[in-house]
Amino acid sequence: MKRLTIKDIAKEFNVSISTVSKALNDSYEISVSTKEKIQKYAKENNYKPNFNALSLKNRKTKTIGIVIPNMLNYFFAQVFKGVEKVANDRGYKIISCISNESFDKEVETIEMLSNGSIDGFILSLAxxxxxxxxxxxxxxxxxxxxPVVMFDRVAENLECDKVVTDNFDSARSTVGHLVKLGHKNIAFVSSMANLDIGRRRQLGYLKGLEDHQIKVNKDLIINIDDNYKNYEKILEPIFKNNTVNSVLATDESCAIAAMKVAQKLGHKVPENFSVISFSNGILARHSNPRMTTVSQHGEIMGATAAERLINRLENKSEEKKNAETIVIKTDLVERNSTKNIL
Amino acid sequence: MKRLTIKDIAKEFNVSISTVSKALNDSYEISVSTKEKIQKYAKENNYKPNFNALSLKNRKTKTIGIVIPNMLNYFFAQVFKGVEKVANDRGYKIISCISNESFDKEVETIEMLSNGSIDGFILSLAxxxxxxxxxxxxxxxxxxxxPVVMFDRVAENLECDKVVTDNFDSARSTVGHLVKLGHKNIAFVSSMANLDIGRRRQLGYLKGLEDHQIKVNKDLIINIDDNYKNYEKILEPIFKNNTVNSVLATDESCAIAAMKVAQKLGHKVPENFSVISFSNGILARHSNPRMTTVSQHGEIMGATAAERLINRLENKSEEKKNAETIVIKTDLVERNSTKNIL
DNA sequence: CTATCAAAAGAAATCGATAAAATATTTATT
DNA sequence: AATAAATATTTTATCGATTTCTTTTGATAG
Known part of the structure; x- marks a missing residue:
């Protein structure tokens, strides 16, 4: 019932606990015969060194804390998967918390874990x-x-490693792509106006228009509060009163809403109406038609963040280096919601 | 830089560490004046008792391990959210692992955490x-x-608490619902034939047909290997060669595939073709038309599992009780993929 | 002025491991 | 046989807390 300890093994063989400890760690100080019998016994009885004792002694836990705003968001789930994989491969456990976009929860969580529970944090801001x-x-x-590694939603002025998407450039080149397909009346639909990543995407969108000497139509920059869930109600009148033939959306939910509205208004996607969305999640793969996306490689972001953090923890080369910001490039994944109309 | 310990505080006031410990725990053995100054100092300097020291001493960690087959699955993410909420409310941390549907990973994970890292497990089988x-x-x-609490995909013969969906009854009554709407040619599309939960749903489907004296058409029981991702290719010929006017699907992905195929074959959803899916996730809310679902209440399942586990850990009433299986009832969430055609 | 008792504080054991320092035991060397 | 050197094992301190058992101090009673 009770888990086997080093003490139990010591008693079993009538030796001291340090002999057992050294034997299990294959120390040169212990005779081969002693080592063998102790190791054999330990293995047979499924001995495992107590985690808390080790952590206390070594002053490190080999576990990392990850704080995620919302686990129901596919992008974050992807990041989580990436973190988990790398962490596991390198022998780390993950304590995970959902901040639920709440400041208080984020603070509480971080305080709760700042008692030696974890060696470092990976987090995206609420x-x-x-x-x-x-x-x-x-x-x-x-x-x-x-050590802290932030990802996606990062804070400009904090001195820590960051892993981010190239939001500005991605939006800009995506606009370029739409223009190349023959679109000029490109709407920008965002549910992230309050986030830095959303603002960057918008700036990229504007720059993309500028690149091709397209005049900005302010009505086509549509910022929807994320709390307001029925995007369609907002989009319908705007699409009706403007000549829009394509949309760049900051996330899949509003991209799908835009597509539905366009279809309802009689447009054919992609024949005469194109939609591209940021992120590349499950909605994009299941929409009708399937959606062209700017893939953010959530898993890679997570994996990168984890690599970075663990390298710092184990003071590899990164140890002394200053905080760095790593940019993960996006890819355009062309599916069936875009078409060359020229 | 280094975190404040009880020893540091003792040195600060020239008292013993046990005095400090008692003072911080507000023991009657310590004079009010001493307690006050020590507590004040601890608070000001943000003292937090070391997690590993406490865990070692108390032989419990106040953390629970959760093993989930796939975090990209919305249902599991919901369960996770439910577990996280309850755990946090009751002062527990969560160490989470993704088994990725792999037996080896599941075993490894459990072994890794069976060293005093966690007080109990919540898990769904790979x-x-x-x-x-x-x-x-x-x-x-x-x-x-x-203590272990299993959920959703449980093992029949293990002596532990379980939280499950009433798969059989849900499928059965859902068939009844479709019949009431005027459907007789109901297909059963499953990606879970290899899971117990999938088999139960199928049995429920059959029972539902029997309830209404509908003859079973074996061609309409469609089991698709989950690894095979392009469901549509499989479904199209079957739907073409049979008169099908409704579908009960075991998950959202294949429900959406079924809907697309039906639409492609010229059916109108829901005017003359209805689709109902198990689970109630993000795909159902974003499909076109939005999907009627058998909601499994993932969050409630997670919350229930966590409550159960923590109650056992803190030996409330459940402590001595034998293992129990808790059934979470489903609800039919009617959206726009079903319609009364009578 | 000492005996008794309560209050306050300290010493030491403990949780389960590691590791440095100290012994004990063999083996080798002259 | 004496001594040095190598090998094997034990003792003890430590990580950071809690807790039981002691000791110290001071007050009050006799």
Whole structure:
């Protein structure tokens, strides 16, 4: 019933606990015969060194804390998967928390884990935190010497590693792509106006238009509060009153809403109406028609963040280096919601 | 830089560490004045008792391990959310692992965490584990005295608490619902023939037909291997060669595939073709038309599992009780993929 | 002025491991 | 046989807390 300890083994063979410890760690100080019998016994009885004792002694836990705004979001789930894979491969456990976009929950979580539970953090800011611009909890953690790697929704002024999407360039080149397909009346539909990543995408969109000397139609920049879930109601009148023939959306939900509205208004996707969405999740693969996306490679972002953090923890080369921002390039995944209309 | 310990505080006030410990725990043995100054100092300097030291001493970690087959699956993400919420409310942390439907990964994970890292497990079996029917790793854990709560994909013969969906009854009554809407040619599309939950749903489907004296058409029981991702290719010829006017699907992906195929073959959903899917996730809410579903309440399942586990850990009433199986009832969420055609 | 008792604080054991320092035991060397 | 060197094992301190058992201090009673 009770788990086997080093003490039990010591008693079994009438030796001291340090002999057992050294034997199990294959120390040269212990005779081969002693080592063999102890190791054999340990294996047969499924001995496992106590995690908390080890962590206490070594002052590290081999576990990393990950704080995610929303696990129901496919992109974040992908990131999580990437983190998990790398962490596991390198022998790390993951303690995960969902901030639910709440500042308080984010702070609580970080405080709760700042007691030696974890060796480092991987996190993406809650929406509330972004709008509050209050990063004290993170500053404290970093100042305390706990490595932090932020991803996707990062804070400009924090001194820590970051892994981000090239939001500006992606949006810009995607607009270029739409233009090449023959579109000029490109709407920008965003549910992220309150996030830095959303603003960057919008700037990229504007730059993309500028690249091709397309005049900006302010009515076609549509920022929908994410809390307002029925995007279609908002989009319908706008699409009706403007000549729109393509959409760049910041996420799949509003891309699908845009597509539905366009179809309802009699447009054919992709024959005369194109839609491209950021992220590349499950909705895009199941929509009708299937959606062309700007793939953000969530899994790669997660894996990169985890690599980075663990390298720092194990003080590889990164150890002394200053904080760095790693940009993960996007890819355009062409499916059936876009078409060359020239 | 280094985190404050009880020792540091003791040095600060020239008292012993046990005085500090008692003071922080508000013991009657310590004078009010001493307690006050120590507590004040601890608070100001953000003292937090070391997690590993506490866990070692108390022989419990206040963390639970959750093993999930696939985090990209919306249902599991919902369960996770439910577990996380309850765990957090009750002061527990969560170490999470994705088994990726792999038996080996599941075993490894459980072994890795069976060293005092966690107080108990919440888990849903990997597909591979189900087909192997090899539960030794779980038996060992349970025998070792670590409480386990299984959910959704459970193992019949393991002596532990379980939280499941009423798969049989749900499928049966859903068939009844379709019949009431005027459908007789109901296809059953499953991607879970290899899972117990899938088989139960199929049995429920058959029972539902029997309830209404509908003869079973074996061609309409369509089991698609989950690894085969292009469901549409399989469904199209079957739908073409049979008179089908409704579908009960075991998950959203194949429900959407069925809907697309039906639409392609000229049926109108829901005017003359209805589709109902198990689970109630993001795909159902974004399909066109939006899908009627048998909602499984993933979050509630997760919350229930967590409550159960924590109650056992803290030996509330459940402590001595034998293992129990809790059934979470489903609800029919009517959207726009079903219609009364009578 | 000492005996008794309560209050306050400290010493030491413990949780389960590691590791440095200290012994004990063999083996080799002259 | 004496001594040095190599090998094997034990003792003890440590990680950071809690807790039981002691000790110290001071007050009050006799």
């Amino acid at each position: 929406e509330e935190t972004v709008s509050k611009k209050d990063y004290k909890h993170l500053k404290d953690v970093i100042h305390n010497g706990t | 597909e591979e584990t189900v087909s192997k029917k090899d539960y030794k790793h779980l038996k060992d854990v349970i025998h070792n005295g670590t």
